[in-house]
Amino acid sequence: MSVEFDIAETLDVKGASCPMPVVKTKGAIDELSEGEVLEVLATDPGSMSDLDGWAAGTDGVEMVEQVEGDDVYKHYVRKTE
């Protein structure tokens, strides 16, 4: 991985399709404290674009990294405020 960070929580949304990966990520990030990173595991290929767009358009979160695995798309979102 190019960026070093600790994962505070992992959200498994494998199998879920639009809009659930984004909606559930929002719910999970609300539970975290400022500075913590949420790992999101998804199988929805649309989650690459959708979660990136959500993070860019939402206050208080930033996309740290996205990893396209063999079957699973991994997203790392930091709560910034």
Add this chain to the structure above:
Amino acid sequence: MSADTSDTATDDGVAEEAPSRAELAARIEELEESLAEATAADSGKKMSIIATKGTLDMAYPPLILASTAAAFGYDVTVFHTFWGLDILHEERSKNLKLSSVGNPNMPVPNVVGALPGMDRVTTSMMEKKIDDNDTATIEELIETSLDMGVEFQACQMTIELMGYDEDDFYDGVRTGVGAATAIQDMADADIQLLV
């Protein structure tokens, strides 16, 4: 031209009529207060959706967009009118149908689609696809949206027109609203959609 009109005005003695520092300070304070009020009342992004359709396929877009916008931090209202009311109707929302006619993309020709029972066949086909793909159900999307603070409104005029009861709707649905409420929401919103 190098002449500055404000300088000229001061030179001409208009400065005598200029407000005092105290008056200016009071005016600034007044403006700051009204600015604070304006920004407080209008903080945050808003989306307003009007949902008018009640077929299975047309129930999804307003709910998907509403829940996603809520995830972006938008204040979302969805005003349901005419067949759109069925999406909020607790019982009917679980039995929304997909029409087998009028859609040339359907695998059955209209003349076959018009046969009795064909809506049930196409609806079952779609329900199976929804299930196979782990697509959220209408009920799940409504519950999720409500949890996220989406305000669902049921148009009072069409509740009465359709003969529905206010208790027929999901808990948390706002009834007793009309077009003026929708207009107000749309006027305040950053995104307005008619579905």
